[in-house]
Amino acid sequence: MSLCINPNCQNTDNPDNLLRCQTCGSELLLEGRYRVTRLLSDKGGYGDIYEVRDRSDIPKVLKVLKEEKKNDVKAVEQFQREAEVLSKLNHPGIPQGEEYFKFFPINIQQPVHCLVMEKIEGENLHEWLQKRGNRPISEKLAVDWLNQLANTLHEVHQQQLIHRDIKPSNIMLQPNGQLVLIDFGIARGISKTYEQKKLAGQITRAVSDGYSPLEQATGNATQQSDFFALGRTFVHLITGIHPFDLCDQYRNHI
Structure with missing residues:
Protein backbone atom coordinates (compact mmCIF):
# COMPACT_ATOMS: atom_id res chain seq x y z
CA MET A 1 0.00 0.00 0.00
CA SER A 2 1.18 3.50 -0.89
CA LEU A 3 -0.37 6.59 0.67
CA CYS A 4 -0.77 9.91 -1.12
CA ILE A 5 0.20 12.87 1.09
CA ASN A 6 -1.66 15.50 -0.94
CA PRO A 7 -3.67 17.30 1.81
CA ASN A 8 -6.66 17.64 -0.54
CA CYS A 9 -6.69 14.08 -1.87
CA GLN A 10 -10.07 12.41 -1.36
CA ASN A 11 -8.76 8.82 -1.44
CA THR A 12 -5.13 8.45 -0.37
CA ASP A 13 -4.84 4.63 -0.64
CA ASN A 14 -2.97 3.27 -3.65
CA PRO A 15 -1.33 -0.01 -4.70
CA ASP A 16 2.48 -0.17 -4.57
CA ASN A 17 2.89 -0.48 -8.34
CA LEU A 18 1.88 3.12 -9.17
CA LEU A 19 4.03 6.21 -9.52
CA ARG A 20 1.12 8.62 -9.23
CA CYS A 21 -2.01 8.67 -7.08
CA GLN A 22 -4.96 7.16 -8.91
CA THR A 23 -7.27 9.76 -7.34
CA CYS A 24 -5.44 13.11 -7.56
CA GLY A 25 -2.40 12.38 -9.74
CA SER A 26 0.22 13.49 -7.19
CA GLU A 27 3.56 11.66 -6.92
CA LEU A 28 3.69 8.53 -4.78
CA LEU A 29 7.42 7.78 -5.06
CA LEU A 30 8.65 10.94 -3.34
CA GLU A 31 12.02 12.25 -4.53
CA GLY A 32 12.17 9.08 -6.66
CA ARG A 33 12.87 6.92 -3.60
CA TYR A 34 10.45 7.26 -0.66
CA ARG A 35 7.10 5.43 -0.58
CA VAL A 36 4.69 6.32 2.24
CA THR A 37 3.29 3.16 3.84
CA ARG A 38 1.10 4.30 6.76
CA LEU A 39 0.03 7.22 8.92
CA LEU A 40 1.67 7.28 12.36
CA SER A 41 0.37 10.56 13.81
CA ASP A 42 -2.33 12.95 12.65
CA LYS A 43 -1.50 16.54 13.63
CA GLY A 44 -4.30 18.12 11.61
CA GLY A 45 -3.40 21.35 9.83
CA TYR A 46 0.15 21.30 11.18
CA GLY A 47 1.21 18.25 9.19
CA ASP A 48 1.19 14.51 9.72
CA ILE A 49 3.89 11.94 10.49
CA TYR A 50 4.16 8.88 8.25
CA GLU A 51 6.13 5.66 8.03
CA VAL A 52 8.07 5.40 4.76
CA ARG A 53 10.17 2.86 2.87
CA ASP A 54 13.31 3.97 1.09
CA ARG A 55 13.93 2.00 -2.11
CA SER A 56 17.67 2.66 -1.88
CA ASP A 57 18.04 0.87 1.47
CA ILE A 58 19.10 -2.80 1.46
CA PRO A 59 17.90 -4.40 3.67
CA LYS A 60 14.72 -2.35 3.79
CA VAL A 61 14.71 0.03 6.76
CA LEU A 62 11.56 1.81 7.86
CA LYS A 63 11.90 5.56 8.30
CA VAL A 64 9.66 8.45 9.25
CA LEU A 65 8.46 11.31 7.09
CA LYS A 66 7.41 14.42 8.98
CA GLU A 67 5.54 17.11 7.06
CA GLU A 68 4.77 20.78 7.61
CA LYS A 69 1.61 22.00 5.88
CA LYS A 70 1.06 25.42 7.46
CA ASN A 71 3.48 27.26 5.16
CA ASP A 72 3.64 30.42 7.26
CA VAL A 73 7.11 31.89 7.58
CA LYS A 74 7.70 31.01 11.24
CA ALA A 75 6.45 27.41 10.93
CA VAL A 76 8.60 26.74 7.86
CA GLU A 77 11.62 28.36 9.52
CA GLN A 78 11.28 26.08 12.56
CA PHE A 79 10.77 23.02 10.37
CA GLN A 80 13.86 23.78 8.29
CA ARG A 81 15.85 24.42 11.47
CA GLU A 82 14.90 20.97 12.79
CA ALA A 83 15.96 19.39 9.48
CA GLU A 84 19.30 21.20 9.61
CA VAL A 85 19.95 20.24 13.25
CA LEU A 86 19.10 16.55 12.83
CA SER A 87 21.17 16.23 9.66
CA LYS A 88 24.39 17.30 11.39
CA LEU A 89 23.98 15.49 14.73
CA ASN A 90 25.16 11.89 14.93
CA HIS A 91 24.43 10.36 18.32
CA PRO A 92 22.40 7.33 19.54
CA GLY A 93 20.30 9.65 21.70
CA ILE A 94 19.22 11.82 18.75
CA PRO A 95 17.19 10.79 15.66
CA GLN A 96 19.29 10.93 12.52
CA GLY A 97 17.89 13.31 9.91
CA GLU A 98 18.28 12.13 6.34
CA GLU A 99 16.71 14.49 3.83
CA TYR A 100 14.63 17.66 3.64
CA PHE A 101 12.63 18.38 0.50
CA LYS A 102 9.50 20.11 -0.80
CA PHE A 103 6.62 18.06 -2.17
CA PHE A 104 4.36 19.72 -4.75
CA PRO A 105 0.90 18.09 -4.80
CA ILE A 106 -1.32 18.38 -7.85
CA ASN A 107 -3.66 21.40 -7.85
CA ILE A 108 -2.15 23.01 -4.73
CA GLN A 109 -0.15 26.23 -5.02
CA GLN A 110 1.92 25.90 -1.83
CA PRO A 111 4.39 23.03 -1.35
CA VAL A 112 4.35 20.57 1.55
CA HIS A 113 7.67 20.62 3.44
CA CYS A 114 8.99 17.14 4.24
CA LEU A 115 11.70 15.73 6.48
CA VAL A 116 12.76 12.08 6.34
CA MET A 117 14.47 10.80 9.46
CA GLU A 118 15.32 7.68 11.41
CA LYS A 119 12.26 5.95 12.88
CA ILE A 120 12.44 5.76 16.67
CA GLU A 121 10.53 2.79 18.06
CA GLY A 122 8.98 2.95 21.50
Whole structure:
Protein backbone atom coordinates (compact mmCIF):
# COMPACT_ATOMS: atom_id res chain seq x y z
CA MET A 1 0.00 0.00 0.00
CA SER A 2 1.18 3.50 -0.89
CA LEU A 3 -0.37 6.59 0.67
CA CYS A 4 -0.77 9.91 -1.12
CA ILE A 5 0.20 12.87 1.09
CA ASN A 6 -1.66 15.50 -0.94
CA PRO A 7 -3.67 17.30 1.81
CA ASN A 8 -6.66 17.64 -0.54
CA CYS A 9 -6.69 14.08 -1.87
CA GLN A 10 -10.07 12.41 -1.36
CA ASN A 11 -8.76 8.82 -1.44
CA THR A 12 -5.13 8.45 -0.37
CA ASP A 13 -4.84 4.63 -0.64
CA ASN A 14 -2.97 3.27 -3.65
CA PRO A 15 -1.33 -0.01 -4.70
CA ASP A 16 2.48 -0.17 -4.57
CA ASN A 17 2.89 -0.48 -8.34
CA LEU A 18 1.88 3.12 -9.17
CA LEU A 19 4.03 6.21 -9.52
CA ARG A 20 1.12 8.62 -9.23
CA CYS A 21 -2.01 8.67 -7.08
CA GLN A 22 -4.96 7.16 -8.91
CA THR A 23 -7.27 9.76 -7.34
CA CYS A 24 -5.44 13.11 -7.56
CA GLY A 25 -2.40 12.38 -9.74
CA SER A 26 0.22 13.49 -7.19
CA GLU A 27 3.56 11.66 -6.92
CA LEU A 28 3.69 8.53 -4.78
CA LEU A 29 7.42 7.78 -5.06
CA LEU A 30 8.65 10.94 -3.34
CA GLU A 31 12.02 12.25 -4.53
CA GLY A 32 12.17 9.08 -6.66
CA ARG A 33 12.87 6.92 -3.60
CA TYR A 34 10.45 7.26 -0.66
CA ARG A 35 7.10 5.43 -0.58
CA VAL A 36 4.69 6.32 2.24
CA THR A 37 3.29 3.16 3.84
CA ARG A 38 1.10 4.30 6.76
CA LEU A 39 0.03 7.22 8.92
CA LEU A 40 1.67 7.28 12.36
CA SER A 41 0.37 10.56 13.81
CA ASP A 42 -2.33 12.95 12.65
CA LYS A 43 -1.50 16.54 13.63
CA GLY A 44 -4.30 18.12 11.61
CA GLY A 45 -3.40 21.35 9.83
CA TYR A 46 0.15 21.30 11.18
CA GLY A 47 1.21 18.25 9.19
CA ASP A 48 1.19 14.51 9.72
CA ILE A 49 3.89 11.94 10.49
CA TYR A 50 4.16 8.88 8.25
CA GLU A 51 6.13 5.66 8.03
CA VAL A 52 8.07 5.40 4.76
CA ARG A 53 10.17 2.86 2.87
CA ASP A 54 13.31 3.97 1.09
CA ARG A 55 13.93 2.00 -2.11
CA SER A 56 17.67 2.66 -1.88
CA ASP A 57 18.04 0.87 1.47
CA ILE A 58 19.10 -2.80 1.46
CA PRO A 59 17.90 -4.40 3.67
CA LYS A 60 14.72 -2.35 3.79
CA VAL A 61 14.71 0.03 6.76
CA LEU A 62 11.56 1.81 7.86
CA LYS A 63 11.90 5.56 8.30
CA VAL A 64 9.66 8.45 9.25
CA LEU A 65 8.46 11.31 7.09
CA LYS A 66 7.41 14.42 8.98
CA GLU A 67 5.54 17.11 7.06
CA GLU A 68 4.77 20.78 7.61
CA LYS A 69 1.61 22.00 5.88
CA LYS A 70 1.06 25.42 7.46
CA ASN A 71 3.48 27.26 5.16
CA ASP A 72 3.64 30.42 7.26
CA VAL A 73 7.11 31.89 7.58
CA LYS A 74 7.70 31.01 11.24
CA ALA A 75 6.45 27.41 10.93
CA VAL A 76 8.60 26.74 7.86
CA GLU A 77 11.62 28.36 9.52
CA GLN A 78 11.28 26.08 12.56
CA PHE A 79 10.77 23.02 10.37
CA GLN A 80 13.86 23.78 8.29
CA ARG A 81 15.85 24.42 11.47
CA GLU A 82 14.90 20.97 12.79
CA ALA A 83 15.96 19.39 9.48
CA GLU A 84 19.30 21.20 9.61
CA VAL A 85 19.95 20.24 13.25
CA LEU A 86 19.10 16.55 12.83
CA SER A 87 21.17 16.23 9.66
CA LYS A 88 24.39 17.30 11.39
CA LEU A 89 23.98 15.49 14.73
CA ASN A 90 25.16 11.89 14.93
CA HIS A 91 24.43 10.36 18.32
CA PRO A 92 22.40 7.33 19.54
CA GLY A 93 20.30 9.65 21.70
CA ILE A 94 19.22 11.82 18.75
CA PRO A 95 17.19 10.79 15.66
CA GLN A 96 19.29 10.93 12.52
CA GLY A 97 17.89 13.31 9.91
CA GLU A 98 18.28 12.13 6.34
CA GLU A 99 16.71 14.49 3.83
CA TYR A 100 14.63 17.66 3.64
CA PHE A 101 12.63 18.38 0.50
CA LYS A 102 9.50 20.11 -0.80
CA PHE A 103 6.62 18.06 -2.17
CA PHE A 104 4.36 19.72 -4.75
CA PRO A 105 0.90 18.09 -4.80
CA ILE A 106 -1.32 18.38 -7.85
CA ASN A 107 -3.66 21.40 -7.85
CA ILE A 108 -2.15 23.01 -4.73
CA GLN A 109 -0.15 26.23 -5.02
CA GLN A 110 1.92 25.90 -1.83
CA PRO A 111 4.39 23.03 -1.35
CA VAL A 112 4.35 20.57 1.55
CA HIS A 113 7.67 20.62 3.44
CA CYS A 114 8.99 17.14 4.24
CA LEU A 115 11.70 15.73 6.48
CA VAL A 116 12.76 12.08 6.34
CA MET A 117 14.47 10.80 9.46
CA GLU A 118 15.32 7.68 11.41
CA LYS A 119 12.26 5.95 12.88
CA ILE A 120 12.44 5.76 16.67
CA GLU A 121 10.53 2.79 18.06
CA GLY A 122 8.98 2.95 21.50
CA GLU A 123 6.95 5.35 23.67
CA ASN A 124 7.62 8.86 24.88
CA LEU A 125 8.11 9.14 28.64
CA HIS A 126 4.83 10.99 29.14
CA GLU A 127 2.93 8.06 27.61
CA TRP A 128 5.15 5.53 29.39
CA LEU A 129 4.55 7.12 32.79
CA GLN A 130 0.79 7.29 32.24
CA LYS A 131 0.58 3.63 31.20
CA ARG A 132 2.27 2.57 34.44
CA GLY A 133 -0.21 4.56 36.51
CA ASN A 134 2.24 7.43 37.12
CA ARG A 135 4.30 5.28 39.48
CA PRO A 136 7.64 7.01 40.16
CA ILE A 137 10.79 5.52 38.68
CA SER A 138 13.48 4.01 40.91
CA GLU A 139 16.65 5.82 41.94
CA LYS A 140 18.75 3.35 39.93
CA LEU A 141 16.74 3.96 36.76
CA ALA A 142 16.80 7.72 37.35
CA VAL A 143 20.62 7.69 37.50
CA ASP A 144 20.84 5.60 34.31
CA TRP A 145 18.44 7.86 32.42
CA LEU A 146 20.05 11.04 33.72
CA ASN A 147 23.45 9.83 32.50
CA GLN A 148 22.02 9.04 29.07
CA LEU A 149 20.28 12.39 28.66
CA ALA A 150 23.18 14.43 30.04
CA ASN A 151 25.42 12.72 27.48
CA THR A 152 22.93 13.53 24.71
CA LEU A 153 22.62 17.15 25.82
CA HIS A 154 26.41 17.44 25.87
CA GLU A 155 26.44 16.49 22.18
CA VAL A 156 23.68 19.00 21.40
CA HIS A 157 25.49 21.77 23.26
CA GLN A 158 28.84 20.90 21.67
CA GLN A 159 27.19 21.80 18.37
CA GLN A 160 26.37 25.23 19.85
CA LEU A 161 22.65 24.49 20.05
CA ILE A 162 19.92 24.91 22.67
CA HIS A 163 17.05 22.40 22.51
CA ARG A 164 14.54 24.63 24.41
CA ASP A 165 11.79 22.00 24.71
CA ILE A 166 12.95 19.25 27.06
CA LYS A 167 10.05 17.45 28.78
CA PRO A 168 8.85 13.83 29.13
CA SER A 169 6.81 13.89 25.90
CA ASN A 170 9.95 14.81 23.93
CA ILE A 171 11.99 11.87 25.21
CA MET A 172 11.46 8.45 23.62
CA LEU A 173 12.15 5.16 25.40
CA GLN A 174 13.23 2.51 22.90
CA PRO A 175 12.70 -1.24 23.44
CA ASN A 176 16.45 -1.65 24.13
CA GLY A 177 16.32 0.91 26.98
CA GLN A 178 18.02 3.72 25.02
CA LEU A 179 16.50 7.18 25.48
CA VAL A 180 16.22 9.45 22.45
CA LEU A 181 15.66 13.21 22.60
CA ILE A 182 13.21 14.31 19.89
CA ASP A 183 11.48 17.42 18.51
CA PHE A 184 14.17 19.92 17.63
CA GLY A 185 11.66 22.26 15.97
CA ILE A 186 12.36 25.19 18.31
CA ALA A 187 16.08 24.51 18.86
CA ARG A 188 18.30 27.53 18.39
CA GLY A 189 21.91 27.91 17.44
CA ILE A 190 24.15 30.03 19.67
CA SER A 191 25.79 32.65 17.53
CA LYS A 192 26.66 36.33 17.58
CA THR A 193 23.38 36.99 15.77
CA TYR A 194 21.44 35.05 18.41
CA GLU A 195 23.04 37.03 21.22
CA GLN A 196 22.29 40.30 19.42
CA LYS A 197 18.64 39.27 18.97
CA LYS A 198 18.44 38.34 22.65
CA LEU A 199 19.67 41.78 23.67
CA ALA A 200 17.15 43.37 21.31
CA GLY A 201 14.30 41.21 22.64
CA GLN A 202 13.73 39.63 19.22
CA ILE A 203 13.90 35.95 20.20
CA THR A 204 10.60 34.08 19.93
CA ARG A 205 9.49 32.92 23.37
CA ALA A 206 9.06 29.15 23.62
CA VAL A 207 7.82 27.73 26.92
CA SER A 208 6.71 24.29 28.14
CA ASP A 209 4.69 25.01 31.27
CA GLY A 210 6.22 23.46 34.36
CA TYR A 211 9.52 22.58 32.68
CA SER A 212 10.99 25.76 31.14
CA PRO A 213 12.94 28.24 33.32
CA LEU A 214 12.05 31.89 33.76
CA GLU A 215 14.81 33.18 31.49
CA GLN A 216 13.40 31.13 28.62
CA ALA A 217 9.96 32.65 29.16
CA THR A 218 11.53 36.09 28.68
CA GLY A 219 13.38 35.08 25.50
CA ASN A 220 16.79 34.69 27.16
CA ALA A 221 17.37 30.93 27.01
CA THR A 222 20.91 29.59 27.40
CA GLN A 223 22.31 26.07 27.35
CA GLN A 224 21.84 25.98 31.14
CA SER A 225 18.11 26.40 30.49
CA ASP A 226 18.07 22.92 28.97
CA PHE A 227 19.47 21.49 32.20
CA PHE A 228 16.81 23.28 34.24
CA ALA A 229 14.14 21.65 32.05
CA LEU A 230 15.92 18.31 32.38
CA GLY A 231 15.85 18.69 36.18
CA ARG A 232 12.12 19.46 36.12
CA THR A 233 11.60 16.42 33.90
CA PHE A 234 13.27 14.20 36.49
CA VAL A 235 11.20 15.76 39.28
CA HIS A 236 8.18 14.53 37.31
CA LEU A 237 9.68 11.07 36.73
CA ILE A 238 10.79 10.40 40.31
CA THR A 239 7.56 11.67 41.88
CA GLY A 240 5.05 10.71 39.20
CA ILE A 241 3.56 14.19 39.56
CA HIS A 242 3.65 17.01 36.99
CA PRO A 243 5.77 19.94 38.31
CA PHE A 244 2.75 22.28 38.34
CA ASP A 245 0.67 19.82 40.37
CA LEU A 246 3.61 19.23 42.71
CA CYS A 247 3.80 22.97 43.45
CA ASP A 248 0.06 23.04 44.17
CA GLN A 249 0.39 20.10 46.58
CA TYR A 250 3.26 21.88 48.36
CA ARG A 251 1.20 25.08 48.77
CA ASN A 252 -1.73 23.11 50.16
CA HIS A 253 0.49 21.64 52.89
CA ILE A 254 1.93 24.97 54.02
